[in-house]
Amino acid sequence: MYLPDFEYYAPSSLPEACGLLAQFGARAKVIAGGTDALPKMKQELMAPEALVSLKNLSQLTNIFYEQEKGIIIGSRATHNDLANSPVLQEKYLSICEAAHHMANNQVRNRGTVGGNIINAVPSADLPPILIALGAIVKLVGTGGERTVPLEEFFSGPGKTVIKQDEILTEIILPDQPFTGSTYMKFGLRRSGALAVVGVAAAVVMDGDICKDARIVLGAVAPVPIRAKKAEELLKGKSVTDGLLEEVGVCAAGESKPISDIRGSAEYRRDMVRVFTKRALKKAIQEGHC
Amino acid sequence: MEKKRSSYTNYKPEDISGVKLSEEKYSVIGKSVPKIDGRVKVTGQAKYTGDLKFPNMLVGKILTSPHAHARILSIDTSEAEKLPGVKAVITHKDVPSLKYGISPARWDENIFCIDKVRFVGDKVAAVAAVDEDTVYKALKLIKVEYEVLPAVFDVYEAMKEGAPLVHDEYPRNLNAEIHQNFGDVEKAFAEAYYVRTDRFVGNRAYQAPMEPHSAISIWENGKLTVYCSTQSPHYFQYYIAREFGMKMGDVRVLKTFIGGGFGGKLEPTGLEFAGAVIAKMTGRPVRMFYDRADMFAHNRGRHRVHMEITTGVDKNGKILGVHANFIQDGGAYTSLGIATAYYAGAMLPLTYDFENFKFDMLRVYTNLPACGAQRGHGAPQPRYAFESHLDRIAEHLGIDPVELRLRNARKPNTVTPNDFGVQSCELTACIEKAREISGWNEKKGKLPKGRGIGVAVGSFVSGAGYPIYRTDLPHSSAIIKVGEDGTSATLYTGANDIGQGSDTILCQMAAEAMGFTYENMKIVAADTETTPLDFGAYSSRQTLMSGAAVKQAGEEVKAQILEMASVMMEVDVGDLDCREAVVFCKSNPEIRKSFGEVARTFFVQKGPLVGRGVYSPPKLGGKFKGAAVGTSPAYSFATQISEVEIDEETGEIDVKEVWDVHDCGQVINPSLLHAQVHGALYMGMGETVWEEVVFDDKGKILNPNLGEYRLPTALDMPKISSELVESYEPLGPWGVKEVGEGATIPTMGCYNNAIYDATGVQVNSLPLSYEKVWRALKEKREKEKNKEE
Incomplete structure (x- = not known):
């Protein structure tokens, strides 16, 4: 694999960088770490005419x-x-x-x-x-x-x-009232694996009562999504294992996974249930972890 | 005044009067000496084939097919040739049309496809240019017109009447058919207390060696030199010479360092052939290479085997007969697959003592990359089936799985139904030790929910009994040349260190046999011109076979040293011995001379001090068709026990600990030996849980990269206890046997049995992925729920 030819710019100011992007339009791409852009270019998934590097900013x-x-x-x-x-x-x-x-x-x-x-x-x-x-x-x-x-x-x-x-x-x-938050990633090996399902949870706890909650699901929809019905189910209630299971089932219902080589939609949906439950429990019990 | 010639020297012999000789039986072997190439590898000084640069060298790549099955209508290379920097573009018209392969029974590959392509990745043309970027650009400019043909990706579809044929000469796509019958299986089943059949499916796995394949070809005065990433310079030399109608003496194949092979670098690839042609055309050295995706497409990894296995046992669990009925997806070419097909059945009776054995196998062509030999060659998947199946039998009979294996374990000095002679065999001791160190008795049936423990055994050859192509050449040979001043000795061997450490252990063996020191050994290895013949690194053969030749060469050196010393010291040769580079009187070890002084005197008086050794195995095996495959002078035996924890909600498999107990004869280097066990287990567990080459419905690989072809990482490795049992193989030098592949074989079955113990569900197809375990658990829960209702 090789990198196709491209023009390379490493502007020293933000206005200059934006100017280059405006000048090239869709033919330019920003490059920062390059861990995504370079493999994509080698695999011919994109062929920008110019790369604008942020390395001097x-x-x-x-x-x-x-x-x-x-x-x-x-x-x-x-x-x-x-x-x-x-x-x-x-x-x-x-x-x-x-x-x-x-x-x-x-x-x-x-x-x-x-x-x-x-x-x-x-x-x-x-x-x-x-x-x-x-x-x-x-x-x-x-x-x-x-x-x-x-x-x-x-x-x-x-x-x-x-x-x-x-x-x-x-x-x-921004400063916020959450008492606990966590992200749980379910990948198919312990390192170097993409998430089959990722669940982030943030909670505001007052004793046993969950005053507020946010549940965000990754890898199970075209974009990261909030499981808002599941959040509502949890809010204002005293947290029990049974309730967390219910919330998990609800979040699974809100997910829209696809099947690919890493897992079937059916498996992913059930993993949303499992990891929503586990993430909430962790955020509730262990704070920001 | 006349000056005596012999005094014309400043030489002063080393003072060795204070050297304390070891009182152990052996001075060099049995010790974990540092790896001879460890320092150059960790510092980056070691250069692999792809790192080498020659003046004026071109680089080249092969253009491959985007279709799984298609007729080639035309190839237009004109645009590619016009690109500045391109020096050669070749197709089938520029190369010999002689078919090649590695299994002579089925030579079915061409350097470049002539009429049609048979898988996505089949070789169509090659380009060489001044740099890699130009090569890639030129590849895109070659226009190939294809007529796409219907393709077959499944063995059952491929065998149907009217299915597209991968090779016209093979009706129903049957590449090979094996029917072996020993004893009377039907009678054994009729008399059995319990007969059970189970079915399993394997996975396509790939060796994924760290170093990508590459080859540098150079022509000089009618001689072709090929530096390449190979497990066997000899086989490459033989096949390259054959393909081009050259004398073997005009082809030199050598290597520098090799970054792993595992079976995938045993046969020549298009790189050597295309490179040779381009180097001749252009008069310039050319380096041909694969990138990671090319490696996956070239493949030659593990076959997916569909396995049906039937066993009849008596009331006590004694195995009376076994029928193995297998179908193997071979991919588009034979590669080493005929041997793989035979190995799949042949290795089953090694571990257990039974007389009636039937083995049926179909190897089927499909429009997928060709499969070949991968660590454990043919044995691991059938072993997974057999060991999982035996646990179901043990469960049915109410016998502990370890106990069932002990009741059937092979004993030393026995012969298998397929005529393999087994001398040393400590399988019983392996099973007992594994049971003890794993705490089996305290754990089996007593672990908390979700935890389980499983056992499986295995056995493997210590070198194939016969060469890959028909020849009466010895399998191994060696030369040791002692330096003029006696301070060093160089071992010349065709044996090939591909990372496993053979250079190190062969130098240990040479030093031991010579009475010399490991630290002063040098080695020149795996070069068909400077080193004597050895078939190379495959079938776990080098410690026993290359070692036998090295031992003989070392002993020849030692005999000459002692004879010379006898004259110098005026002592009867029978009273002399030599170890750790000190020649001494057995009757009074204080009377001594240094090895160096004796060796130097030898050179002054007689010329080069050289020892030679050669090894051919004894005649092995029976007379039936395929009797040669699986024969070996000696077999290793192993038992693995693993403890796993299953996340019952996700199916995630957490392997807590593995205990491997090996019978590998005497040990030359304990730390390298245990490293082999760790590495073999690593590969075995990768194939068991994570690894699988996945294709789309057009036969294109979906995961030809190390991101999505999930090899386990360091974090995935369990705690490993690698232990040995006392063993001595009479047919091996110093009693040695194999270890490199043996520990891959039990792992799949061992993990499967542990998962069953933990969950009560059995996954009957590899890999035992988290999702499959999750699904099996879900189905079990649903079944239980339905029962309640």
């Missing part, structure tokens, strides 16, 4: 807390940057864990959180937990910047609402 790798705003994750932070971030480890260990269990160490050293989001692969591991924690993405284009809740960002497999000249620069996690 080093401000995009920071992860920090800003008063009144929340945690800001630069889009070029690698999976290992997320996994090892003291700020995230303190507030949302669940995100660190999700990043830590992705792919393999080589990919985690190169791949970025922005790439994981932008590629919009249904089985991506970071979007479910970020959606569960209410993440907002900041998009910067030639005409200025805007923010979009991550939950509304995806429009289909490989498709998002980002515009041609826009670059995803930040993922913002």
